[in-house]
Amino acid sequence: MELSEIDLNLLLLFHRLMQERRVASVAEQMNMSQPGVSNALAKLRRRLGDPLFVRGPGGVVPTPFALRLADPVAQALATLRAALNPVTGFDPLRASRTITLGMTDIGEVVFLPALLERLAREAPGVVLNTVRNTGVNLGEQMADGRVDLAIGLLPQLKGGFYQRRLFDQRYVCLFRRGHPLEQAPLTLARWRDAEHLVVVSAGTGHGQVEESLKRRGVRRQVRLTVPHFMSVGYILQRTDLIATVPERLALQLAEPFSLSMCGLPVSLPGAPIHLLWHERVQQDEGNRWLRGVVAELFADSRKPARAVKAAQA
The missing domain is CATH 3.40.190.10 (Periplasmic binding protein-like II)
Structure with a gap:
């Protein structure tokens, strides 16, 4: 049987019946009438080719086939529920993920030592990976999730990107x-x-x-x-x-x-160094946490602490 042949609501009803063993209780929980529950159960029986539940003292009793099906269905529903309702809050001490940063060779010298020192204390399970922001199509790789953050003087990143000014490099x-x-x-x-x-x-x-x-x-x-x-x-x-x-x-x-x-004995313009990220990770809590760490370590306290969306090119 293909998954497309069955209604997810029928599996949810099956799971509730396994827990409650009473049609009336399931009808109340699912905001259905008792005949509605019976009709849905009849549809599931036809799909699976088994009675699933039979009448018993005070309710219904699962068949052997229903008992074998109960745990896999419960696990599948739990997985879906967890995916659709993720746990809020990012715990850096327990986090285990790889974060890719786009930066120049200067950036690796200036930013990585202090950043790695901080992560060793606060997020030991977070692994950093760097790519040259000039050696890849940085905008494209950030848009599709291959690069999470970029640091530097990057005027090419326009529409779809957020930026926070860290400092002016003299x-x-x-x-x-x-x-x-x-x-x-x-x-x-x-x-x-x-x-x-x-x-x-x-x-x-x-x-x-x-x-x-x-x-x-x-x-x-x-x-x-x-x-x-x-x-x-x-x-x-x-x-x-x-x-x-x-x-x-x-x-x-x-x-x-x-x-x-x-x-220098000559006046040169300062280079505005930004932290940049794509709008797809604007709400990602792990990305947000690392952005805060970078800003805390390197941002000029004289600059306003705010992120703005880059203008379209």
Whole structure:
């Protein structure tokens, strides 16, 4: 027999009769008349080819076939009931799930250490997975559930997405400790004449640094160009190159790579860093909890704590 051949209400009536063993009680519980219950039972008997219940002292008595059917039907109804009425409240200590974050290599350095430290204490069963927000169709993957949250400068995420501004990322100059630039204030001339390590991170908002410098006609001595930020600390540590990098990345690299940082002698626009999620997970309690953790760890307290829906492109 196919499931399409049977009415779910008939199975619910069967389950109630197994519990109550009285037609009158089931009729009252299901807001039906006693003849209505009898007619429904007759339909189920024809479908299943068994009497299911026979008259007995004070009510009805299940047949052997009905007794064999009782537990599977009860379990199936319980599963449906749980699915349609999920338990409210997300308990991070008991949660067991994998959450995928879209971020750049900078994001992995800036956000993951503190975030993992927090999850180890409060949500040990939550596993994080990251994808490059430039290496996938991020909007599409967030819409279909393959990526849960994204952090960064992501102007491409428009209609269907919510966002919360975390902070405005400013840029600083980074170089090794003992570098000649440490000896005096960093002037535009000294900064321009130094040899630069330039990161051309295609597809990320950090490309606006290069665009801003070009618009202003600021020329530098570029000695090395790399496509990502992961090698910056290693290279600066052993050379006299300098780099213009996001401040929060510089703070993470300075101590382990023995680097120094200072303000730039040129004015560059700050990069607005957002936490973004698709409207499909707006009400998901686990996603909401993690959004709160990210905001608590990284949001600038001077920024208004509110999420807004991104405008359509």
